[in-house]
Amino acid sequence: MLKTHHCGELRKEHVGTRVTLAGWVDRRRDHGGLIFIDLRDREGLVQVVFNPETARASHDIAGEMRSEYVVRASGEVAIRPAGTENPNLATGEIEVIADDTEILNTARTPPFYINRENDFDENLRLRYRYLDLRRPRMKDNLILRHRVVKFIRDFLDARGFIEVETPILIKSTPEGARDYLVPSRIHPGKFYALPQSPQQLKQLLMVAGVEKYFQIAKCFRDEDTRADRQPEHTQLDLEMSFVEEADILDLMEELFTALVAAVKPGIKVITPFPHLAYADVMERYGSDKPDLRFGLELTDLSDIFARSDFTLFRDTISDGGRVKGICAPGGGAYSRHQIDELNRLAQTLGAGGLLTIALGTTEDRLEELTMDMVKSAAAKFMTTDQVREMAARTGARPGDLLLIVAGPTDLVNRVLGELRLEMGRRLNLADPDTFAFAFIEQFPLLRWDNEQKRWGSEHHPFTAPVAADIPLLDTSPEKVRARHYDIVCNGLELASGSIRIHTAELQTKIFRLLGYSDDDIKERFGTLLEAFEYGAPPHGGIAPGIDRIVMLLAGEETIREVIAFPKNQSATDLTLDAPSAVTEEQLAELHLRLREEE
RNA sequence: GGCCCCGUGGUGUAGCGGACUAACAUGCCACCCUGUCACGGUGGAGAUCGGGGGUUCGAAUCCCCCCGGGGUCGCCA
Numbered sequence: 156m157l158k159t160h161h162c163g164e165l166r167k168e169h170v171g172t173r174v175t176l177a178g179w180v181d182r183r184r185d186h187g188g189l190i191f192i193d194l195r196d197r198e199g200l201v202q203v204v205f206n207p208e209t210a211r212a213s214h215d216i217a218g219e220m221r222s223e224y225v226v227r228a229s230g231e232v233a234i235r236p237a238g239t240e241n242p243n244l245a246t247g248e249i250e251v252i253a254d255d256t257e258i259l260n261t262a263r264t265p266p267f268y269i270n271r272e273n274d275f276d277e278n279l280r281l282r283y284r285y286l287d288l289r290r291p292r293m294k295d296n297l298i299l300r301h302r303v304v305k306f307i308r309d310f311l312d313a314r315g316f317i318e319v320e321t322p323i324l325i326k327s328t329p330e331g332a333r334d335y336l337v338p339s340r341i342h343p344g345k346f347y348a349l350p351q352s353p354q355q356l357k358q359l360l361m362v363a364g365v366e367k368y369f370q371i372a373k374c375f376r377d378e379d380t381r382a383d384r385q386p387e388h389t390q391l392d393l394e395m396s397f398v399e400e401a402d403i404l405d406l407m408e409e410l411f412t413a414l415v416a417a418v419k420p421g422i423k424v425i426t427p428f429p430h431l432a433y434a435d436v437m438e439r440y441g442s443d444k445p446d447l448r449f450g451l452e453l454t455d456l457s458d459i460f461a462r463s464d465f466t467l468f469r470d471t472i473s474d475g476g477r478v479k480g481i482c483a484p485g486g487g488a489y490s491r492h493q494i495d496e497l498n499r500l501a502q503t504l505g506a507g508g509l510l511t512i513a514l515g516t517t518e519d520r521l522e523e524l525t526m527d528m529v530k531s532a533a534a535k536f537m538t539t540d541q542v543r544e545m546a547a548r549t550g551a552r553p554g555d556l557l558l559i560v561a562g563p564t565d566l567v568n569r570v571l572g573e574l575r576l577e578m579g580r581r582l583n584l585a586d587p588d589t590f591a592f593a594f595i596e597q598f599p600l601l602r603w604d605n606e607q608k609r610w611g612s613e614h615h616p617f618t619a620p621v622a623a624d625i626p627l628l629d630t631s632p633e634k635v636r637a638r639h640y641d642i643v644c645n646g647l648e649l650a651s652g653s654i655r656i657h658t659a660e661l662q663t664k665i666f667r668l669l670g671y672s673d674d675d676i677k678e679r680f681g682t683l684l685e686a687f688e689y690g691a692p693p694h695g696g697i698a699p700g701i702d703r704i705v706m707l708l709a710g711e712e713t714i715r716e717v718i719a720f721p722k723n724q725s726a727t728d729l730t731l732d733a734p735s736a737v738t739e740e741q742l743a744e745l746h747l748r749l750r751e752e753e
Numbered sequence: 754g755g756c757c758c759c760g761u762g763g764u765g766u767a768g769c770g771g772a773c774u775a776a777c778a779u780g781c782c783a784c785c786c787u788g789u790c791a792c793g794g795u796g797g798a799g800a801u802c803g804g805g806g807g808u809u810c811g812a813a814u815c816c817c818c819c820c821g822g823g824g825u826c827g828c829c830a
Contacts, residue, residue: 188787202790222780239788247790264781267764271779271791275764278822331830351830378829503756504826615830669830713823724823 157227163199165232165246175229180220181270190217201246203228203253213256223262229255281729284720296717300705302418304371307391310410316367321356323349328679333377343746349375352698355683357394358655361694362686369393382713383703386726394696400654403697404594407642411592419708423589432597441572446646447591449584451575453479454549465536471561478561479571482549483578486556487513506570510559514551521546521553592644600637609670614639616665618653652697659687
């Protein structure tokens with residue numbers, strides 16, 4: 156090794172020790188005589204002193220140093236002179252008096268600061284990702300990610316799971332997300348697909364008798380990116396035989412609770428995780444991935460408006476729509492401008508408009524509320540009792556603001572769900588140091604696809620229906636409940652899983668219901684169905700997203716911050732400049748010719 | 754594909770119709786400086802304001818188109 160110690164590990168107990176350090180120049184402070192270098196490596200910073208009177212040659216070399224030069228410095232660890240300690244530095248009580256120094260490599264001036272925590276243009280960061288990753292925040296994210304994955308592996312190993320790798324080049328089953336395709340050189344005109352997840356393979360491992368499987372698996376989906384979505388992401392893929400829902404979910408609760416305690420002990424996890432019904436969270440939070448760190452629940456006000464003289468909303472209700480609202484605490488004092496912003500947000504989300512009702516001032520008492528204290532476009536159509544009733548139902552107090560949306564149920568829930576999140580942000584209701592996990596359950600198995608005029612899977616076609624509902628598959632498929640579950644946390648979907656179908660008969664029935672011909676079924680899912688005929692155990696599993704978990708733990712806003720080399724929104728790898736054109740020869744070998752685009 | 758936001762020296766910002774010959778901070782370069790730690794001091798270089806077109810006596814600033822980026826809807830079994 157070119158070094159005996161890490162910069163960041165040196166402490167008072169090293170005083171008197173002769174050390175050799177190697178790393179990057181974080182900062183240079185040249186006093187004309189003395190030169191100080193903050194030398195940085197993975198473990199931290201330490202001050203190296205170059206004294207021209209005791210080490211002329213080293214001092215001269217230090218004079219040549221610039222930011223990000225790679226240098227080696229040897230010398231003795233010394234206690235700092237009294238009064239010059241730096242309490243901001245872990246190594247601030249000591250310094251290294253260099254007497255033998257070498258520049259291992261020079262460096263161009265970096266395109267952005269390594270030694271500052273500013274936000275820089277993300278293009279630039281991604282183009283020079285190897286420099287970006289030198290920044291402490293990014294380095295910490297890499298280490299955190301390592302610890303998370305290490306913890307998961309140890310945790311599952313201790314519980315009898317074995318990690319099995321599955322192939323990256325697999326078969327395309329054009330369902331769900333768009334596949335990434337890889338042309339075959341050996342088989343002209345044929346393609347591999349990159350796995351969207353190892354779903355069928357892990358089920359085959361259950362048939363194989365693995366019983367407890369997991370994998371830190373790369374998954375690929377050729378769909379548009381988001382702050383929490385990338386063309387490729389990593390999931391903890393997990394499957395168990397002879398289990399029911401509670402076995403998987405209890406394991407996950409234990410895993411996540413222990414994981415957070417291990418890697419981020421400062422974060423509070425609310426336990427036990429609540430089990431919530433899908434329909435229920437849609438009603439109460441307007442989202443299938445609610446942020447449960449604060450209330451502001453959606454409340455149905457349809458019956459009150461049905462009794463009012465507000466014909467606009469009465470018509471909506473008689474057309475089968477709903478009127479729901481949330482309470483914005485303290486919103487009664489909002490300016491016209493602030494209310495306009497909320498209104499615009501509601502309209503952007505597809506609502507016809509946003510009805511606001513300002514409930515007087517904080518000095519008033521709800522029982523004494525009169526209509527002249529209420530400010531609302533609908534005020535003249537409402538009675539005092541009706542306003543009081545709405546306030547009571549939404550938990551509103553004088554000084555608060557009711558945000559009310561009318562329309563079809565799905566729209567009302569979606570718009571108010573977003574408004575709820577917006578109010579949560581504005582009022583800082585979500586504690587960043589709290590993780591509010593929840594299990595979402597009781598999803599429908601199927602949903603009618605109006606465009607393709609057929610049934611589609613809510614989750615995926617391997618999800619088992621609730622046994623008691625199987626007869627409904629023939630009569631009213633929309634009523635069939637799925638043995639499917641999600642894990643959400645702080646408004647993010649973290650995991651999705653289910654108990655699977657394990658008989659060829661039921662699986663075939665589902666495929667047929669989804670509109671597949673028997674030929675299609677055989678071509679796409681023949682292997683799995685055949686395997687089910689050879690003694691497939693009941694099984695189920697789940698797949699938490701590693702990127703999102705690490706993002707939450709790191710307190711980052713996007714998963715790009717916890718991926719070493721992420722792609723940008725247009726699915727470009729700016730570090731390597733991928734995708735890129737290939738040669739005619741490469742195409743020819745793959746039996747491909749490019750089409751002329753319109 | 755739709756909607757919203759952003760694009761000014763290397764970096765981060767200010768300027769939002771005339772006093773802009775574009776400001777500030779930092780970085781960079783040179784010189785000075787022996788206890789600094791975001792060291793300090795003096796001086797210097799560095800931007801045709803993402804690109805194109807238009808309005809105007811005059812455009813970084815207003816309008817249109819394009820490009821790039823971010824957020825989101827669609828999409829993500």
